[in-house]
Amino acid sequence: MLLLKLAFRNILLHKLKTSVIGAIIVIGTVLAVVGNSLVDAVSTGMQKSIVQSLAGHIQIYSSHAKEKLALFGDTGGNVTDIGHVRDFRRVKETLMREIPDIQSMIPMGTNFAFINPGNVLDSKLEEYRKNEKEKSATELVSTKEHIRNIILDIQEGLPRIAVMIAAEDDPTLKNSAENMKRATSETFWSQFEAKREESLEFLANRIAPLIFDDNQLFFSFVGTSPKRFSEAFSNFEIVKGEMIPDGRRGFLFSDYFYENTVKHRVARVFDEIQERLTKHHETIAAEKALQDKIKTNVASAAEVYSQIDPAASRIIVPKLKSFLKSESGDLRELVRFFLNVSDANFFERFNFFYAEIAPRIRLYKMGLGEVFPLSAFAKSGFSTAVNVKVYGTYHFKSFESSPIAGNFCLLDLISFRELYGFQSDDRVKESQSLEKEMGLVDFDRSGVDALFSKKDLTKPGVAAKSAKIAVPQSFGSFKEKQTSYQQVYSDSEMENGVFLNTAIFIKDVGKVSQVIAKINEVSKKEKLEIQAIDYNEAAGLVGQLSFVVRAILFVCVAIIFAVATFIIMNSMLMAALERTKEIGTMRAIGAQRRFILLLFLNEASVLSFIFSILGSAIAVLILFWLGRVGIPAGGDVATFFFSGPRLYPAVHWIHVFVVLLAMTFISIVSTQYPAWRAMRISPIEAMRSAK
Amino acid sequence: MNKSDYFIQLNQVTKDYQLGKVIVPALKGVSLGIGLGEFTVIAGPSGSGKTTLLNLIGCVDTATSGQVIVAEKDTARLTEVELTDLRLHTIGFIFQSFNLISVLNVVDNVEFPLLLQKKISKAERKERVLHFVEKVGLQGHLNHRPNELSGGQRQRVAIARALVTQPKIVLADEPTANLDSKTGQTIIDLMKHINETEKTTFLFSTHDHHIIQHARRVIELQDGLITKS
């Protein structure tokens, strides 16, 4: 009682010491409690993201894998070499029979792919062939005129790219000056219809490569059963187009990739400016970055007007003229002027762009419903290609803007196996003949190495350049060939075959480690030659992030606690020295050393108790508030860690309890030395005169 | 008087202080006895060893040689804990600079040693505290804290605190040194009055001649030796 009374009085009356210690305890408690809750929220958010966006609860893959499975890529963003497992059906049936906890299994395989959708000239040449087949004469004339205009554009830009052409060791780029002369000569165009095939081949092989517009798309994709995938990953959602019909081969773009890479560059700049003006309340006038983007857009005007064909141009020019109140009747000038937007006219032009211009250009390098040759590296290291139909785009709900969750495209497993190098015998023959006809050149090893070397694949430019050599140049002709993409496959065909890895969902999330142990046991017994790992491990680098975040928090909290220890010790030591006479007096009039020790410990405990309760209360209030309004994900990447656009941390009472204990503990520990010093104060100190 | 009749007895006590490498002899062989009920002054010039002598008698310090016997106990043979206990139960202290506990009010300061004693009931504590606070004339300042009191009032609180445990002896090292002479005189009168009414033994040091005149017995110290007893 006396001790507590003294402790309280000392706390009340030594205001400076109390507020210093109080402040550090409150800060420490708030940070520790809030920090822990945030990290918990982030790590559960991340777990959810990982589980719900690709991993499932457990991943299995070959026990002979050369590298560890890393679903989101390794440090370099590359797909790791995990080998393959031969027979999905056997693995599935064995595991489902032996382990009733398993809910579903989705076979998968990840690979990198590239598509060259062809540049504007390629697509116009293709359109010309199509029109010719459909015998639409007027269209034919218009397309021919458009092709001629594009060639004039190329010629105009030739001096600018002369250096690049010289640097490029590409046979198709040799003699470009001469080739241009031929392509712009009157004789070439007067004989165009007569020497049709030769002329088209010439333009496709010699002139089209002169357009350097990085059209090559490079991305990772997951081969799977689209149906099972969409059912198991409950956040899966089709955004544009349609779902791949069950049993059909097909391809889905990740919507994030489709919007941020496949979309027309000029449109992307419009989108970005619009977002930054509306969401982030920036202005063009104040943001240098936005001004730069607009400058690039003006410089890329050709990518807009060269895509507008003469017929469309006759419609759009007058509209642009009146919209811009311009005197000029030249499309190029109008487009350049149009793209030079400012704060005053941005939204008006943004709307005009999507209403009038977008429908007349190729807004996406690859349209939905179109068929493309998808090239990838087989397990042998050589590139193969299959024709795939793009059905649509998808995303995971609440990860719409995350570049991690769902930043892979989806392909049916049958086509994946074909690309990977496993296919039925008739398919082998069929695709061999196809490749021959399409003029697909196999990669030589150096080309493959260049692509598989640890280059940063987020910069498609690097990869695209080396890949360019391998891309079929007679692009326009493949559609006429037999198209395997139309073939249907049966469920058993899908099940009877190779997979690289498989996502497993289990019924009781708490049993992950038990099921993993069981899978490994069954695999050994039944010689399935698989290994099982949990979602966190399967996520590779991304999975370790949650550990890293926690480690960072621990370090921060440790630092705060260390600072708190130091401050408390210091203040209490000061208190002991200041109160030397008082302590001496107590000792003289009969207080034992123990009493002085307890006096200090009591004071520290009461202090830490009061202020850590206060700190916890503040922390809990902050968390309640954050739990209601949520913390907005600052960037696109954050949505993955937050498992949605906002993070809603919750109060974990165990954290509060642990932090209270820890705080009391450190204040008692840090008072040991000051208390010991106080205890040693001699009663003689009481006798010393004040002087 | 017989040797054992003295409540406090010193035999050939010396006390040396170590000051760096120099040894300062503060007491050079002091023998004296103090009986119960005495009202004795230790007088002597500055540096003569008055404080040193009181510290030894008050069991807050130990002698270099010789015997200090307090309440029939040889203090050299007691442990730290036992010495503290002896102080708590048999000795009252009054200090030159009052030494009240700054965060406690008058009542709590006076009650403090009773709480250390533990065994005393709440009712008795209250009664005794009030008795002595009244005795020193501070019944009107029960809830004041030391910094709200004058020097004389503070010393009165200290006297009440020293008396509340009903010690056999009260030691006071220059209790009036920090007070003006008039206030000092009233404090000495108060102590003398208590000596007469409560039969409490008082032993205090001073070099104030007016006060020395009031003493029944004067022990004179000079350079660490008793010159008159």
Ligand SMILES: Nc1ncnc2c1ncn2[C@@H]1O[C@H](COP(=O)(O)OP(=O)(O)OP(=O)(O)O)[C@@H](O)[C@H]1O
């Ligand atoms: N802690 C100490 N260390 C060293 N020397 C000391 C110490 N305390 C006292 N002395 C010395 O011992 C001698 C006696 O000192 P003491 O304080 O007992 O004298 P005093 O009679 O009380 O003097 P005053 O009237 O000034 O209070 C002095 O010479 C003093 O310098």
Ligand SMILES: [Mg+2]
């Ligand atoms: Mg003295």
